[in-house]
Amino acid sequence: TAEDASAGMGRFSPEPWLPQLLSPRGLALAAALLLLVLFLRTRRTRRPGEPPLVKSWLPFIGEALKLQRDPIGFMTTLQKQYGDIFTVLLGGKYITFILDPFQYQSVIKNQKLSFRGFSNKVLLRVFSIKKLVEDDAMNDELHTCYQLLQGRHLDMLMENTMQSLKQVFEPQLLKTTSWHTESLFTFCNSVIFEMTLTTVYGSILLGHRKTFITELKDDFFKFDGKFTQLASGMPIELLGNIKSIRLKLIKLLTTENLAKFQGWSEVVQRRQDILEKYYLPQDIEIGAHHLGLLWASVANTAPTMSWTMYYLLRNPEAMAVLRDEIDHLLQSTGQKKGPGFSIHLTREQLDSLVYLESTILESLRLSSFSSTFRFVQEDLTLHLEAQDCCLRKGDFVGVFPPILHYDPEIFEAPEEFRFDRFVENGKKKTTFFKRGKKLKYYLMPFGFGISKCPGRFLAVVEIKQLLVILLTYFDLEIIDDKPVKLNFSRSLFGIQHPDSDVSFRYKVKS
Numbered sequence: 001t002a003e004d005a006s007a008g009m010g011r012f013s014p015e016p017w018l019p020q021l022l023s024p025r026g027l028a029l030a031a032a033l034l035l036l037v038l039f040l041r042t043r044r045t046r047r048p049g050e051p052p053l054v055k056s057w058l059p060f061i062g063e064a065l066k067l068q069r070d071p072i073g074f075m076t077t078l079q080k081q082y083g084d085i086f087t088v089l090l091g092g093k094y095i096t097f098i099l100d101p102f103q104y105q106s107v108i109k110n111q112k113l114s115f116r117g118f119s120n121k122v123l124l125r126v127f128s129i130k131k132l133v134e135d136d137a138m139n140d141e142l143h144t145c146y147q148l149l150q151g152r153h154l155d156m157l158m159e160n161t162m163q164s165l166k167q168v169f170e171p172q173l174l175k176t177t178s179w180h181t182e183s184l185f186t187f188c189n190s191v192i193f194e195m196t197l198t199t200v201y202g203s204i205l206l207g208h209r210k211t212f213i214t215e216l217k218d219d220f221f222k223f224d225g226k227f228t229q230l231a232s233g234m235p236i237e238l239l240g241n242i243k244s245i246r247l248k249l250i251k252l253l254t255t256e257n258l259a260k261f262q263g264w265s266e267v268v269q270r271r272q273d274i275l276e277k278y279y280l281p282q283d284i285e286i287g288a289h290h291l292g293l294l295w296a297s298v299a300n301t302a303p304t305m306s307w308t309m310y311y312l313l314r315n316p317e318a319m320a321v322l323r324d325e326i327d328h329l330l331q332s333t334g335q336k337k338g339p340g341f342s343i344h345l346t347r348e349q350l351d352s353l354v355y356l357e358s359t360i361l362e363s364l365r366l367s368s369f370s371s372t373f374r375f376v377q378e379d380l381t382l383h384l385e386a387q388d389c390c391l392r393k394g395d396f397v398g399v400f401p402p403i404l405h406y407d408p409e410i411f412e413a414p415e416e417f418r419f420d421r422f423v424e425n426g427k428k429k430t431t432f433f434k435r436g437k438k439l440k441y442y443l444m445p446f447g448f449g450i451s452k453c454p455g456r457f458l459a460v461v462e463i464k465q466l467l468v469i470l471l472t473y474f475d476l477e478i479i480d481d482k483p484v485k486l487n488f489s490r491s492l493f494g495i496q497h498p499d500s501d502v503s504f505r506y507k508v509k510s
C-alpha cells in the first residue's frame, strides 16, 4: 500500500545534518529517532537468493559516512569484497547497488521498480509538493511537458539563451577593457542562474530588475545548499532559516508573481496550464512546482559550467585548441566578431565543435556523482546475466555511474582531466570498452531510463553558448594556482560542488 511505501522510504545520507543534530533540540530528536529505529528494526539477515549484505556496525546511518568521505574508494572496496551486486545500509535505507554496466538494462526494463516511489518523496521533502504523491494523472501530464525542452523547441530556447546572454552580459562584460577579477565558481553560478532563469521563465518586468534577480539568486543558492539534507529527510525546521527562504522562493513563483515574467518558455506555459487544471490558480503549491523546475534547470548546470571553466583555465593547451576550433567555425561561417556579441551559431554549428563538447563531457565525467534509484514496490527477482537476484519490497535499487567514470579500464588515468577524451578522428568518440565488450553506458551524468534528464540538451547548449562568447571575446586567466577538489557532501546527488573557490580574471580581447 501507499502507506507501506512511504514508511519504507528512508534517508540517504544523513551525515550533513549531524552538526545540527548536536544542538539540544537536535539531540533530543536524534535520540528519539534512534530509539524508534532500534525498536522497529530487528537486525537484517540475508535471505536465500538475495545479494550479499554489507555488514554495518552503525545502526541506521550504516555506511553513509564512508560514502561521503571517499565515494569511489568506498564503492571499489565493497566491489572487491562482495562483487558487482550487494546490499548496503545507507542512512536507514537498504540499497542494492548494481555496479556492472552490462546489467543496467535489467533495472531500466523492470516495471516493478518505480522511479516515482523515489522521486515523489524527494519532491515532497525538498519542495513541499504534496499532490504528486496521490495524483498520478497530474504526474503523467506534467511529464509530457518535458518534451518541450527538446528537438525544435530547443532551438527556440537557444534563441532565448542567446538573447539573455546579450541583454544581460553584454553591457556588463564589455565595459571591462582592463583586467577584472572575480571568484570563478561564484561568477559561474551567477551567470548560469540569470541565463537559465530568463531562458526558462522570461525576463522580469520590474524597475529594480537587477536587485530582484540578485536577491532571488542568493536565496536560491542558500536553499540549494541544503538540498541533500532536505532530500535525505531531515526536518526543515532543523535547517535554520531555510524554511522561510523556501517559502519566499515559492511565493515568488506563484501564478500571480509569474505574471511579472515576460516571455515564458513553452515548457513553463504548458506546466502552468496543467497546474491550473489541478489546483486553484491562487494555490501556493503551484509556486512549489515552479521552484522544482527552476531548481532542476540551474542546480546542476551551474557547477558543470564552473568545473568546465576551471579545467579549461588550468589547461592552456585545451584552451588553445578550443579557441582555434571556435575561430575556425566563425571564419567558415563568414562571421566577424563585431562590437557587441554579434556572433550567432545554430545548434548544428555548436554541435560541430567536438573539442568543446568533449571538454564539457570530460568535466561532467569528473564531477558527476549522481546515482539513479528505483523503489522496489514488491518482492521480485531480477534476472541478470550471471545469476538471479532477489530484491526485497521496500528497499531501493541503485546504479552508481561514477564507478564507471573512474574505471581505469574504461578511461585511462581516470583522475586526469583530458579535454579530448571524447574525440576520435575529428569526431565525437562513443566507443568505450570494458572486459573487451563495447559499452552502451559509459558516461551517465544525466541518469537513465524513464528518469533520464529531459534538460540535458539545453544544459549542454547553454554551456556551449556561454563558452563560445567567453572564449571569443575575452582573455581569461586563472589567478590562484591551488587545486580545487570535489566536496562530496552531495554524493549520490548530481554534480559535486568545489571545496573552495578560486580567483580568475578576464579582459576584453584587444
Ligand code: HEM
Binding pocket: 119, 146, 149, 293, 296, 297, 298, 300, 301, 304, 368, 370, 371, 372, 373, 445, 446, 447, 448, 450, 451, 452, 453, 454, 455, 456, 458, 459, 460, 494, 495
Ligand atoms: C549539466 C546539467 C544537468 C545535469 C547534470 C542534470 C542531471 C539530471 C539527472 C541525473 C536527473 C535524473 C534524476 C533521477 O534519476 O533521480 C535529472 C532530472 C531532471 N532534469 Fe536535469 N540535469 C541538468 C540540467 C537540467 C536542465 C537545464 C533542465 C531544464 C529544465 C533539467 C531538467 C530536469 C528535469 C525536469 C528532471 C526530472 C525528470 C523526471 O522527473 O523524470 N535538467 N537531471
Ligand SMILES: *[C@@H]1O[C@H](CO)[C@@H](O)[C@H](O)[C@H]1NC(C)=O
Binding pocket: 225, 487, 488, 489, 498, 499, 500
Ligand atoms: C563541504 O560542503 C559542506 C556543505 O556545504 C560544508 O559544510 C563543508 O564544510 C564542506 N567541506 C569542505 C572540505 O569544503
